[in-house]
Amino acid sequence: MKKIYIYALAASLSLGFTACEDLDTMPAGNTLTSAQKEEVLKLDPGKAIAGVNAIFAQFNQYMPNATALGAERHNDFGYPSVMMFTDANGYDMVSDDNGYNWAGNNLDFSDRVNTSRESQILWNDMYAMIYAANNVITAIDRETEENTSKYYLAQGLSVRAFSYFVLAQLYQFNYAEHKNDPCVPIVTDLNSNEVAVNGAPRSTVEEVYTLIKDDLDAAVDLLTDAEENGVTRADRRYISLAVAYGLRARVNLTMQNWPAAAADAAKAIEVSDAQPAGLTDVNKPSFMSSTEKNWMWGIVVAETDRVVTSGIVNWISHMGSLNYGYANFSGGRQINKKLYNTIPASDIRKNWWLDKDGVSPVLTNEQKAFIDQYYGPYTQIKFAPYANEVGTSTNANDMPLMRIEEMYLIKAEAEAMAGQDGKSTLENFIKTYRDPEYVCMVSSAADVQEEVFRHRRIELWGEGLNWFDVMRLNKPVDRRGGGFPNATMIFNIPAKSPLLLWRIPEAEIQANPSLEDSDNNPSAPTPDPVADEE
Numbered sequence: 165m166k167k168i169y170i171y172a173l174a175a176s177l178s179l180g181f182t183a184c185e186d187l188d189t190m191p192a193g194n195t196l197t198s199a200q201k202e203e204v205l206k207l208d209p210g211k212a213i214a215g216v217n218a219i220f221a222q223f224n225q226y227m228p229n230a231t232a233l234g235a236e237r238h239n240d241f242g243y244p245s246v247m248m249f250t251d252a253n254g255y256d257m258v259s260d261d262n263g264y265n266w267a268g269n270n271l272d273f274s275d276r277v278n279t280s281r282e283s284q285i286l287w288n289d290m291y292a293m294i295y296a297a298n299n300v301i302t303a304i305d306r307e308t309e310e311n312t313s314k315y316y317l318a319q320g321l322s323v324r325a326f327s328y329f330v331l332a333q334l335y336q337f338n339y340a341e342h343k344n345d346p347c348v349p350i351v352t353d354l355n356s357n358e359v360a361v362n363g364a365p366r367s368t369v370e371e372v373y374t375l376i377k378d379d380l381d382a383a384v385d386l387l388t389d390a391e392e393n394g395v396t397r398a399d400r401r402y403i404s405l406a407v408a409y410g411l412r413a414r415v416n417l418t419m420q421n422w423p424a425a426a427a428d429a430a431k432a433i434e435v436s437d438a439q440p441a442g443l444t445d446v447n448k449p450s451f452m453s454s455t456e457k458n459w460m461w462g463i464v465v466a467e468t469d470r471v472v473t474s475g476i477v478n479w480i481s482h483m484g485s486l487n488y489g490y491a492n493f494s495g496g497r498q499i500n501k502k503l504y505n506t507i508p509a510s511d512i513r514k515n516w517w518l519d520k521d522g523v524s525p526v527l528t529n530e531q532k533a534f535i536d537q538y539y540g541p542y543t544q545i546k547f548a549p550y551a552n553e554v555g556t557s558t559n560a561n562d563m564p565l566m567r568i569e570e571m572y573l574i575k576a577e578a579e580a581m582a583g584q585d586g587k588s589t590l591e592n593f594i595k596t597y598r599d600p601e602y603v604c605m606v607s608s609a610a611d612v613q614e615e616v617f618r619h620r621r622i623e624l625w626g627e628g629l630n631w632f633d634v635m636r637l638n639k640p641v642d643r644r645g646g647g648f649p650n651a652t653m654i655f656n657i658p659a660k661s662p663l664l665l666w667r668i669p670e671a672e673i674q675a676n677p678s679l680e681d682s683d684n685n686p687s688a689p690t691p692d693p694v695a696d697e698e
Contacts, residue, residue: 244479247628363678406436
């Protein structure tokens with residue numbers, strides 16, 4: 165019997181994940197009933213807690229794919245690897261493809277070869293998260309009346325939805341135009357036995373989004389009950405009701421369910437404990453800790469985590485400008501010069517990057533001295549070093565997965581596209597929190613959407629979200645005039661080019677009995693460079 169690769173991988177990644185699986189069988193191997201599962205949870209709640217923690221441990225891993233790849237890769241550290249890959253694919257994060265930049269394959273799109281290590285890392289990481297989520301979902305009765313169990317079940321459903329949502333946007337074009345096109349295989353708590361024998365074919369985009377929406381609808385209901393009865397999260401690594409609404413707002417926005425997206429974003433704002441960061445909150449390097457008031461959800465990192473003790477095998481090592489890491493030698497990460505030039509001086513966010521002369525007025529003398537050693541114009545200083553210690557090698561930064569500011573931008577776009585006053589929502593938000601002089605100069609729904617997109621590019625820069633906007637809005641990848649230092653990386657890839665889609669890894673095609681080479685996204689040559697513009 166041929167064992168499906170995603171399960172072989174997940175098993176190898178899941179040491180210590182058996183807590184939830186133990187809820188499924190008696191010692192002699194007999195299947196537990198739903199009532200018996202509930203009794204086990206009551207007698208030993210640690211099993212469920214361990215299963216939930218195993219889900220979120222998957223977000224932050226040290227080289228989880230070393231065995232599968234047959235190599236140790238310093239861009240292999242859990243979900244932040246996906247964030248780094250996709251940001252480098254786009255046109256807003258500029259970097260130098262030199263010997264210290266581990267995003268080189270993403271910059272030139274050689275990651276799209278289905279034997280690339282990046283394709284394997286991305287696929288493995290997302291399905292490992294799905295595997296861990298399924299373990300928790302399987303262990304808890306869907307009809308449970310116990311509020312702690314509802315909270316745990318909602319964690320599994322939410323992360324499964326999040327994972328499939330990421331995959332859906334990477335392996336197929338946008339929902340509105342591609343509902344019936346092949347997306348990714350679906351593996352759930354309900355079909356896992358069949359999948360283990362027969363594999364899983366690619367489901368359609370519609371089928372994947374149906375699962376995503378069903379999971380999030382259930383999670384919202386479960387978390388509403390749990391939180392009303394006093395069951396809340398311990399910290400922001402876990403999913404709250406506000407985060408579940410936020411995830412559903414993202415999904416509805418992508419599906420072009422405009423009124424629903426606006427309503428979910430508004431509800432996320434209403435029930436969240438987060439508040440937008442104001443002008444005096446973000447006029448300095450920040451975005452380092454999940455305890456910051458504007459974070460809704462994030463990857464929480466401890467100093468003892470292996471990615472931290474490694475020194476350099478972590479997200480902020482590659483991204484950060486004010487700490488020790490790869491960025492010191494790769495030249496760091498810069499903003500697209502064209503985008504930077506659209507930010508007025510009155511917008512506090514302009515100071516998140518060095519200007520054309522390599523200066524930012526918000527840096528201290530110590531920070532400036534450190535920056536001057538390594539970096540040139542347009543380099544980011546948005547992300548502070550851990551504990552605000554300049555030059556630190558303790559790279560224990562938390563990483564943002566969702567901030568409250570995104571909800572205001574979703575609300576503005578969705579309202580405009582639904583024929584409501586999204587323009588005022590956008591203008592009031594920017595004027596209050598980012599640029600007191602801002603006036604939205606556009607009026608049509610399409611133009612408001614484009615203006616929101618520009619603000620998303622600025623506000624959410626470096627947070628692993630831009631690529632999803634590129635895909636849902638059918639944007640080309642046009643790097644001309646962006647300041648990319650390598651002539652070989654200056655592309656103008658048209659929207660909907662097959663190259664923009666990731667390909668299912670060769671190892672998965674070979675191991676999955678329900679997939680053939682012909683089922684994969686089409687192969688496309690790496691793009692030809694084009695002439696740059698000023």
